Amino acid sequence: MDKNAMKKMAAERSVDFVEDNMILGLGTGSTVVYMVEALAKRVQAEHLNLTCVCTSIRTEEQAKSLGIPVKALNDVDHIDLTIDGADEVDANFQGIKGGGAAHLFEKLVATTSTRNIWIVDQEKVVDTIGRFPLPVEVIPFGSQQVFNKMAKEGLNPEFRMTADGQHVLTDSKNYVIDLHLNQVQHPHLLASWLSEQVGVVEHGLFLDIVDQVVVGAPDGVKILTAK
Numbered sequence: 001m002d003k004n005a006m007k008k009m010a011a012e013r014s015v016d017f018v019e020d021n022m023i024l025g026l027g028t029g030s031t032v033v034y035m036v037e038a039l040a041k042r043v044q045a046e047h048l049n050l051t052c053v054c055t056s057i058r059t060e061e062q063a064k065s066l067g068i069p070v071k072a073l074n075d076v077d078h079i080d081l082t083i084d085g086a087d088e089v090d091a092n093f094q095g096i097k098g099g100g101a102a103h104l105f106e107k108l109v110a111t112t113s114t115r116n117i118w119i120v121d122q123e124k125v126v127d128t129i130g131r132f133p134l135p136v137e138v139i140p141f142g143s144q145q146v147f148n149k150m151a152k153e154g155l156n157p158e159f160r161m162t163a164d165g166q167h168v169l170t171d172s173k174n175y176v177i178d179l180h181l182n183q184v185q186h187p188h189l190l191a192s193w194l195s196e197q198v199g200v201v202e203h204g205l206f207l208d209i210v211d212q213v214v215v216g217a218p219d220g221v222k223i224l225t226a227k
């Protein structure tokens, strides 16, 4: 089955968890695009009264264009539920995000949210995270020094570049360094090391954050719940 079809299945199922009057976090990425479309249909059909907080300019533009009410993270006092995509998730519900360079805003919204649901296709459910390059957002100033430290640590860093050779910029105008690790055996240790590095704004290890994962698979949608 096509990967996008599996993403769409998971995305469409996930909006069943949305209830009237919720303050809802909306993630970022190709799976979230399907979710926002499905959410807009529910909002319209059921006249749901929702307040949505977006994790990127892209998602905000899509939500607004479909008539979904949007507020800034600073303007809400809590978030009931956030639905987001992910790049990888393991059996312990530890994950990697940031393939779309949105992990800083995503982590802020996720850690404000009472509940977090991820929507993925089955290929993203892995035994050990790390095959997907781990994104790290860094400020441009001195980023080469941060890169060098990562290289010395054996983390195989690579600046994320556009096709025409420019640095990919996050919504905060920072750079992204992708770490080619193959596998992350000790995610909490790596997360601590990365957080300690001056110049690192946020890394894409999302540890102990997600509550449920909605997985699109050829034989249907599976809902995994954290122990």
Ligand SMILES: O=C[C@H](O)[C@H](O)[C@H](O)COP(=O)(O)O
Pocket (backbone or CB within 6 Å): 027, 028, 029, 030, 031, 032, 084, 085, 086, 087, 097, 098, 099, 100, 101, 102, 103, 106
């Ligand atoms: O920065 C982007 C996000 O973390 C996405 O949620 C993640 O990369 C998954 O994206 P997609 O749904 O496009 O595979």
